[in-house]
Amino acid sequence: MPQRVVSVNLCTDQLALLLAAPGQVISVSDLARDPTASAMADQARDVPSNDGQAEQVFLLNPDLVLAGAFTAPATVQMLRRLGIRVEVFAPDTDLQGIRDNLRRMGQVLGRAEQAQRMIADFDAGLGSPPAGPRPRAAIYAANGYSSGSASLAGQIVAQAGFDNIADELGLSQGGHIPLEVLLMSRPDLLILGRRYPGHSRAEEPLDHPALRALMAQVPVVTMSDPDWVCGTPHVLRTIAALRQARP
Incomplete structure (x- = not known):
């Protein structure tokens, strides 16, 4: 040892x-x-x-x-x-x-x-994903980046009982979702990337009035980087939080 x-x-x-x-x-x-x-x-x-x-x-x-x-x-x-x-x-x-x-x-x-x-x-x-209908969730972070099912973040979303809009758009590996496409997708849950102090052009889409309007209509969860970034048992906290946010 x-x-x-x-x-x-x-x-x-x-x-x-x-x-x-x-x-x-x-x-x-x-x-x-x-x-x-x-x-x-x-x-x-x-x-x-x-x-x-x-x-x-x-x-x-x-x-x-x-x-x-x-x-x-x-x-x-x-x-x-x-x-x-x-x-x-x-x-x-x-x-x-x-x-x-x-x-x-x-x-x-x-x-x-x-x-x-x-x-x-x-x-x-971890248990099993909740039974019943699967609401549709969208991860939306800086630069409009989203994660699909071929990623840890995407599997967290699936385990919480959601279908992933990134997969519907052919982005199982992850990629950019234009804001207008996100809005037309009408997610049941919006998972936003964490904001950091200071101004960043990459984060400007997160301030767009149209996104703000969507946030007023559907549940919103903000990604907690410590629980999402590394693959540890701490992802269980994130899965629990997402399950609680199911509409």
Whole structure:
């Protein structure tokens, strides 16, 4: 079992904090402490953070480094050349990926039994989609981006008991929905991307008067990035919130 685990990726931060033994994780990424990004910001505050640079990570003398698929390849290669074990985790694109990454994290941390229990708890909390008619939901974020069923966000929507307008438009992988198309689609639920401080042209569609009018007519849920971004059991909170919003 590794004793000095360092994570340099937001999603591996959270998987490790969920499963590791006390004191096993000695450092997490700076983002782990950011409550706008991390669902485990409170737990991460007691763990030293790192900037993800190979030099800083090496000085921590880790026996295992956890990285993401988008971690700088040069960082991963340098650490491996220095003889440090690096495990790279792919982002989850569906609910099965959550189980797979929990299971793998349990294996690399020497916490396989804990991982299996967490997967069982996750499945129990997930349950089945609500019975009956399936209302139609639309995800609408900056630049009019929407996620379809071939994505984690899309599977969250489906598990909550909604059909996805992105799928109706042939965007199962995700893509841009023009505002006029969204309005003509007449969703039963609107799932809006989170707004951030400051002005962004990408967010201008979210301020359009026509969208505001639609928001006055249908239920609206705002995406909570900490629960949506990484594939962890925290997606259960999002699924529960969407189920409560069913018309």
